[in-house]
Amino acid sequence: MSESLVSMKNVSYSYETTKALIDINFEIKKGAFIGLVGPNGGGKTTLIKLLLGLAKNQKGSIELFGTKINKFKDWNKIGFVSQKANSFNKGFPATVYEVVSMGLTAKVGYFKFLSKADRRQIETAVNQVGMLDYLHQNIGDLSGGQQQRVFIARSLVSNPELLILDEPTVGVDTENVRKFYDLLHNLNEKQNISLLLVTHDTGTMTHHATDIVCLNKTLHFHGKPTEFTNLSDRELSNIYGHPLNVVTHNH
Amino acid sequence: MIENLFEYEFLRNTFFTGLLVGIIAPLLGTFIVVRRLSLIADALSHVTLAGIAFGLLLEKKYTIGFLTPFYTGMGFSVIGSIFIEKLRSVYKAYQELAIPIILSGGVGLSVIFISLANGFNTDLYNYLFGSVSAVSRNDLYSILAISIVVIVILTLFYKELFTLSFDEEHAVVTGIHAKRIHFLFILLTALVIAASIRIVGVLLVSALMTLPVAASIRIAKGFKQTIILSIIFGEISVIIGLVSGYYLEIPPGGTIVLTSILILLLVIAFKRLHVSYAEKKVIQ
Numbered sequence: 001m002s003e004s005l006v007s008m009k010n011v012s013y014s015y016e017t018t019k020a021l022i023d024i025n026f027e028i029k030k031g032a033f034i035g036l037v038g039p040n041g042g043g044k045t046t047l048i049k050l051l052l053g054l055a056k057n058q059k060g061s062i063e064l065f066g067t068k069i070n071k072f073k074d075w076n077k078i079g080f081v082s083q084k085a086n087s088f089n090k091g092f093p094a095t096v097y098e099v100v101s102m103g104l105t106a107k108v109g110y111f112k113f114l115s116k117a118d119r120r121q122i123e124t125a126v127n128q129v130g131m132l133d134y135l136h137q138n139i140g141d142l143s144g145g146q147q148q149r150v151f152i153a154r155s156l157v158s159n160p161e162l163l164i165l166d167e168p169t170v171g172v173d174t175e176n177v178r179k180f181y182d183l184l185h186n187l188n189e190k191q192n193i194s195l196l197l198v199t200h201d202t203g204t205m206t207h208h209a210t211d212i213v214c215l216n217k218t219l220h221f222h223g224k225p226t227e228f229t230n231l232s233d234r235e236l237s238n239i240y241g242h243p244l245n246v247v248t249h250n251h
Numbered sequence: 252m253i254e255n256l257f258e259y260e261f262l263r264n265t266f267f268t269g270l271l272v273g274i275i276a277p278l279l280g281t282f283i284v285v286r287r288l289s290l291i292a293d294a295l296s297h298v299t300l301a302g303i304a305f306g307l308l309l310e311k312k313y314t315i316g317f318l319t320p321f322y323t324g325m326g327f328s329v330i331g332s333i334f335i336e337k338l339r340s341v342y343k344a345y346q347e348l349a350i351p352i353i354l355s356g357g358v359g360l361s362v363i364f365i366s367l368a369n370g371f372n373t374d375l376y377n378y379l380f381g382s383v384s385a386v387s388r389n390d391l392y393s394i395l396a397i398s399i400v401v402i403v404i405l406t407l408f409y410k411e412l413f414t415l416s417f418d419e420e421h422a423v424v425t426g427i428h429a430k431r432i433h434f435l436f437i438l439l440t441a442l443v444i445a446a447s448i449r450i451v452g453v454l455l456v457s458a459l460m461t462l463p464v465a466a467s468i469r470i471a472k473g474f475k476q477t478i479i480l481s482i483i484f485g486e487i488s489v490i491i492g493l494v495s496g497y498y499l500e501i502p503p504g505g506t507i508v509l510t511s512i513l514i515l516l517l518v519i520a521f522k523r524l525h526v527s528y529a530e531k532k533v534i535q
Contacts, residue, residue, distance in 0.1 A: 093468050
């Protein structure tokens with residue numbers, strides 16, 4: 001059986017009086033590509049915040065790589081590309097190289113400088129996302145899709161085993177979304193990086209992911225993409241609170 | 252000035268202090284600007300003024316040798332920085348509120364201390380606008396010590412500060428202690444302001460931290476280059492400002508800041524010409 005990277009058992013979370021997550025049981029196994037879908041306000045971002053330690057676990061147990069989250073120290077094993085990554089200060093004077101180097105800051109540790117191997121690692125990560133030609137360009141001068149790739153490189157540079165992406169394709173044009181999914185596919189299949197992707201794009205997800213998880217405060221569905229597309233309209237509108245058609249298309 | 256530089260110690264003190272401040276103010280200023288905290292330097296400089304006024308009051312009423320206005324100013328600046336960090340965490344959604352609160356508090360205290368010390372004198376004037384003749388050997392040594400501390404700490408924490416400045420959420424996720432680094436940063440800001448006041452004065456200190464950066468950010472590629480260009484612009488401003496201030500008998504704060512503005516305008520013009528030339532080339 002493959003190794004469990006994330007395991008949530010009976011996890012609930014509320015913001016003051018509003019319940020955001022109710023009794024979630026959820027696991028990510030090594031090699032998985034999980035598409036996390038669900039309506040707005042359904043708790044997708046909260047679930048990610050819990051996994052990343054950005055929100056404190058209130059109820060239930062969360063384990064990362066077999067360690068309880070409050071004891072977990074190996075944050076380099078988890079890469080994160082935020083929904084907000086694209087809303088950075090566009091005038092910030094940082095080159096692609098410098099942005100990607102930030103992904104190594106915590107791994108290298110306090111009072112230490114980047115080694116030659118670290119520098120090579122940065123170039124490798126930039127190459128992985130196909131941005132090597134832009135290594136010394138300011139990030140603000142690139143297009144939205146290119147910036148997104150740089151942020152993925154920043155997460156890849158510390159060699160994570162699990163990459164979490166929170167709605168990374170918002171504001172990226174169709175052509176670049178296609179390239180983006182190709183890149184994810186490559187990372188998952190060829191480099192064996194497990195992925196958790198939060199998205200509204202249920203159609204594309206069903207084509208790429210190995211598992212679909214549908215969340216609306218509680219876990220409504222966890223299964224294979226084919227099972228998700230076979231859900232009846234009634235089941236889907238129960239989850240989303242409104243009718244939803246899943247259109248599968250090969251991006 | 253060059254021949255007088257060898258002759259008079261006070262000029263040497265001023266010149267070397269100027270060179271040091273020309274490095275550390277834009278160096279820290281680069282982080283301040285990219286974190287959009289330019290006005291915090293202003294708020295802190297006004298708190299420093301309150302400290303200086305307090306020191307002048309102490310000097311006038313009592314004779315406490317070690318508590319010179321320079322040190323009381325630095326003390327107030329550090330305390331002010333701690334308050335700013337506290338206020339910024341209290342008003343998370345209105346972080347800029349810390350600035351008017353601390354700034355007005357600083358000016359209010361200054362007014363009280365100045366009137367208790369029976370009003371303005373030359374010393375205070377020097378602190379407000381800088382001076383070419385007010386730097387003592389002790390001041391120079393203190394500022395040298397501050398500069399070394401600032402440069403060493405910034406070098407050691409460069410990657411953490413850079414990462415935090417760009418994307419705080421990502422930095423926290425990867426395990427960087429944001430709060431501690433913030434605190435260290437604001438403390439350094441307080442020290443640099445206290446160190447710079449002798450040369451540029453309270454009212455213009457934030458200019459030396461932000462104007463060279465405003466110029467370099469227009470043309471630099473990357474963060475390191477922004478820092479290097481900022482320091483070069485800062486040094487040019489300080490040297491031209493000090494020399495012209497000395498000959499024109501004007502407080503150097505004014506001439507340094509005007510030189511910085513001139514550099515900024517030149518850089519903006521250069522950039523505009525460069526862009527339109529590049530556009531023309533593309534069209535052809």
